Amino acid sequence: MKSFLHFWRRFRRNRAALVALFVLLAITLIAIVGPYVYTVDPFEMMGRASTPPSKRFWLGTDVSGRDVLAGLIHGARVSLLIGVAASLCATLVGLIVGAVAGYYGRAVDNILMRCTDFFLTIPSFVFAVVLIAIFRPSVTNVTIAIGIVSWPPVARLVRAEFIAQREREYVLAARALGMSDIEIMIRQILPNALPPVIVVSSLLVATAILTESGLSFLGLSDPNVISWGYMIGVGRTVLRLAWWMPAIPGIAILVTVLCINLVGEGLNDALNPRVQRR
Amino acid sequence: MSALLQVEGLSVQFATDRGPVRAVEDLSFSVAAGETVAMVGESGSGKSTAALSLLRLIEPAGGQVSAGRILFDDVDLLGLSSRQLRGVRGSRIGMIFQDPMMALNPIFTIGWQISESLREHLGLSRRAARDRTIELLQRVGIPAPEQRIDQYPHNLSGGMRQRVMIAMALACRPSLLIADEPTTALDVTVQAQVLALINTLKDEFGMAVLLITHDLGVVWETAQRVVVMYAGRKVEEGSVSDVFERPEHPYTRGLLKTARLTDDRAGPLVEIPGTVPNAFEMPHGCRFAPRCAQAFARCEDGVPPDIKVAVGHDVACLLAERAP
Numbered sequence: 001m002k003s004f005l006h007f008w009r010r011f012r013r014n015r016a017a018l019v020a021l022f023v024l025l026a027i028t029l030i031a032i033v034g035p036y037v038y039t040v041d042p043f044e045m046m047g048r049a050s051t052p053p054s055k056r057f058w059l060g061t062d063v064s065g066r067d068v069l070a071g072l073i074h075g076a077r078v079s080l081l082i083g084v085a086a087s088l089c090a091t092l093v094g095l096i097v098g099a100v101a102g103y104y105g106r107a108v109d110n111i112l113m114r115c116t117d118f119f120l121t122i123p124s125f126v127f128a129v130v131l132i133a134i135f136r137p138s139v140t141n142v143t144i145a146i147g148i149v150s151w152p153p154v155a156r157l158v159r160a161e162f163i164a165q166r167e168r169e170y171v172l173a174a175r176a177l178g179m180s181d182i183e184i185m186i187r188q189i190l191p192n193a194l195p196p197v198i199v200v201s202s203l204l205v206a207t208a209i210l211t212e213s214g215l216s217f218l219g220l221s222d223p224n225v226i227s228w229g230y231m232i233g234v235g236r237t238v239l240r241l242a243w244w245m246p247a248i249p250g251i252a253i254l255v256t257v258l259c260i261n262l263v264g265e266g267l268n269d270a271l272n273p274r275v276q277r278r
Numbered sequence: 279m280s281a282l283l284q285v286e287g288l289s290v291q292f293a294t295d296r297g298p299v300r301a302v303e304d305l306s307f308s309v310a311a312g313e314t315v316a317m318v319g320e321s322g323s324g325k326s327t328a329a330l331s332l333l334r335l336i337e338p339a340g341g342q343v344s345a346g347r348i349l350f351d352d353v354d355l356l357g358l359s360s361r362q363l364r365g366v367r368g369s370r371i372g373m374i375f376q377d378p379m380m381a382l383n384p385i386f387t388i389g390w391q392i393s394e395s396l397r398e399h400l401g402l403s404r405r406a407a408r409d410r411t412i413e414l415l416q417r418v419g420i421p422a423p424e425q426r427i428d429q430y431p432h433n434l435s436g437g438m439r440q441r442v443m444i445a446m447a448l449a450c451r452p453s454l455l456i457a458d459e460p461t462t463a464l465d466v467t468v469q470a471q472v473l474a475l476i477n478t479l480k481d482e483f484g485m486a487v488l489l490i491t492h493d494l495g496v497v498w499e500t501a502q503r504v505v506v507m508y509a510g511r512k513v514e515e516g517s518v519s520d521v522f523e524r525p526e527h528p529y530t531r532g533l534l535k536t537a538r539l540t541d542d543r544a545g546p547l548v549e550i551p552g553t554v555p556n557a558f559e560m561p562h563g564c565r566f567a568p569r570c571a572q573a574f575a576r577c578e579d580g581v582p583p584d585i586k587v588a589v590g591h592d593v594a595c596l597l598a599e600r601a602p
Contacts, residue, residue, distance in 0.1 A: 166338075169380035175335055176375075177368035177395045177446065180360075187394075191385055 010270035017266020020259035027256055031080050034073035042070040042226040050242045060244050062234055068248055071226050075249060078227040079256065082143050083209035089147030090208075091201040094154025099185050099193075101155070102162025113159070116152045124149035128211055132220045139222050142215060146208045157200055161193035195271045202264030206257040213253055228253050281308035281349075282486050283332070283454055288346035290324070290331045292339075299557040301327040301341065303510045304581075311453065314480065314487040316497040316518070318533070319507030322554050328507070329458050329490045333367050350454070369399040372447030376459040378439035382431040388415075388442045389427035392449055399450045414445040419475060437468035444475065451483055458490045473500055494537040498522060503590070506530050509554050509565040511581075516591030526593035529566045564595070572597060 012018055040046060045065040046057070053060045059068040101112040119127075131145035165171065166189065174188045213229025215221050221230055228249040235245030290302040302324040309315045319325045330336045331343050334355065348355040355366065367373075375381040383391060392414060393407035402410060408427070415423035418441040431439055440460060447455060457476065461469035477500055480487050489501060497504050497518060504521050506514040506529065514527040525531045532550040552569035561567055563578040570577070576596055585598040 169375050169377060170383040172330075172335060173373070173375055173381040173443070173446075174383070175338070175367070176333055176373040178364040178366070178398060179368075180364060188383055192383070 007270050011266050014266040014269050016262050017269070020262035021266070023255065024259045024263060027076055027259070028080060030073055031076035034076065038070060038073055040067045040070040042066060042074045044070075046070075050238060050245070052242070053244060059248050060242070062231070062245050063238055063242075064234075068231070068245065071231050072228070072249060072252055074226045075228040075231060076252070076256075078139065078222075078225050079209050079212060079229075079253070082139065082146065082212045082227075083205045083256075083260075085143045086146035086150065086208040086212075087201050087204040089143065090150035090204055091154055091197065093147065093151040095158050095190075095197065097151070098155040098158025098160075099162055099190065102159035103166055103181070103185050103189070105163070105166075109159070112155075116155050119149070119152045120156075122149075125211060125214060128215060129218070129220060132215060137215075137220050137222050139225060142212060142221055146211050149211075150204055150208065154197065154200055154204070158193060158197055161196065162189055165189045165192050195268055198271060199264045199268045202260055202267060206260045209253060209257055209260075282311040282313075282351065283309040283488070284347075284349040285328075285332070286347045286349070288328065288331065288348065289344045290327050290336060290341050291344045292341050296558055298344075300344075300560075301510055301557070302331065305346070305507075305510075305512050307505045307512065307515060309454065309486045309488055311486055312480075312484055313503065314477075314489060314501045315503045315505060316489045316491060316501035317505045317507060318491055318494060318497055320492055320533075320554065322509070323507040324510040325490050325492075325507045326458055329373075329456050329488065332456060332488075333371060333373060334363060335373075365399075368395055368447075368452070369450040370452050371454045371456060372450070372452035373456040374440070374443045374447045374458065374460050377463045378436060378443045379431065379463070381443055382439060384431055387428050387430055388434070392442070392446050395446055395449045410449070411445075414449055415442070417479070418442070418445045418448075419471075420445075435468075436464050437472060440464060440468075440472050441475065444472075444479070448479060448483065448485075452485060454486045454488065455480070456488045456490070459492070460489070461493070461496065462491070469496075476500070494522075494533060506533070509560065511565055512584075512594065513566065514591075514593045514595075516588065516593075520588055520591045524588075524591075526587050526591070526598050527566075527595045528570045528572055528597070530593075 043066060046067045047061050047065050049061060049063050049065040051057060051061045057067055057069065059072065062068055062071070097112050097116065101109040127149045128145045131148060132142060135141045135145070171184060171188060174184050179188070212221065212227065213232065216227045216229035217233040219233065221227055231249040232246045235242065239246055285308065286306050288302060288305040289300060291298045291300045305328055307315070317325045317328065327336060327341065331341065332348055332355070334343070336343070343356055350366065350371065355363065358366070382388065389408065389411050392411045393404070396402045396407040396410055412423045412427055415426060420426050420438060420441055434442065455476070460476065461472050464472060473496060476487060489496070491497060501518050503516065504518050505512055506521070506527065508529050514521060514525065514530045521530060522534065525534055529550070535548045536550060550569060555561060555565060555568065561578065563580050564570070564573070564582050567573040567577040582594045582596050584592045584594050586592055587598050
């Protein structure tokens, strides 16, 4: 509790991160309760096609006469869910691979890093497209596919941190106190290696949202759920006639991704005791 | 009397691109319960490597014990499983390191780090571990331990940090403390305090201390017996008074001269000419021979045997043979 208060005091110092955090919380709140409050079905034809924002449709309708506001609210759910879940997946895999490779070094490191390199050589978006094409689009598969293409940078970062930390004398001291390798990795080194990882995985949430949007823009997302990328894809053809159609979900993505990045930076400032006030 | 720690024929080697390098060769010594044994030698003499290999801490660094036995309470530590070994580390043998800044985890409070060991080995509850930790901090002379316990290593001075390290190492009341140059990184005034603290705690806890150092002044003040190392080998061993008053090995004599513990400290600084031989080009015979003013032909023929010159005083030098 005490350490959380300490963390909060440090986090609060970064005004931009604080504002971004509140915006993100608002978006999350909308994603969670929005669909129950604004009960319009985002796939239902509600009015005339391509009407600009009006009193009846606050954000207008799309080419099929569907309510853009409803799409935006329902889409927030999918975007955030996939973004967070895929980032967690990638972070977890990256942590395990990177920690083991960095801590044990030598042959273990070689094998794991060549595997990582293999994944890094494939352009991640193309790789995701291929995975979705093979495993058919569903929310779960999209999440897993994004997770699979995003873990290598985390693994490399974690490995570098572990290599830097494993030679430190406190690791030797911990070993001299009778701690096992696993304990040393998780309880001693990981907390030291975590700050940059937290920053990267918060950025990963942002990239995952972008990747998901890209996939659904190409029509490679779950056809049964609406997402921001899908809405942009639908509005793309009428960009010059009805700019709000792709612009509104586009702004939603921009704001969300920006806020995530700002919060990530704030986390870095707050979590890293070496970053004293600047 | 059977020794608490008995090291027999210990050899440690590191694999390098140019083949294996022996950092420690055929080292034997013992530490009795409640005794302080100092291991001295210059940088690269293998004393720290020897200390680390006692708890098999050398393996992650790429070192390997290639021969010998390390008997602690008559159990060979080299034969233990890693699980059994972890039970010995920290609970029956404690260790403190040279740089107390580096040896403490920078992002945890000192209290967390000390109680971690208590909970690990003694299975204490969070509450009980905290109380024990405050008690320990008080024992090692940290003022206002109730406040200090929640501070981070960077809030403490070097001397304070070494005290915290000592508290950590002694948390489970080990019967042997290995101190690897515990005062080297500290100010001279603080050095004396830390040494005095180790001495007091040693008597209080009835533990033995293996003190690794290059400071002969420290040896004189704290140890009962001394093991002199040169280029990975033990060259002389004996009680501190014997070795300091009647050093037999030319290297020991040189060391004592450079330390200037006895002379009037006037005149130019004394030095031992030459340097420690390269690990890849170790002389076949006595390793000190190339630097030794009294070396003769047979010194290069083979490794000199340990020669007993007095009770408990051994020297690995052929000169001792000639002495009556």
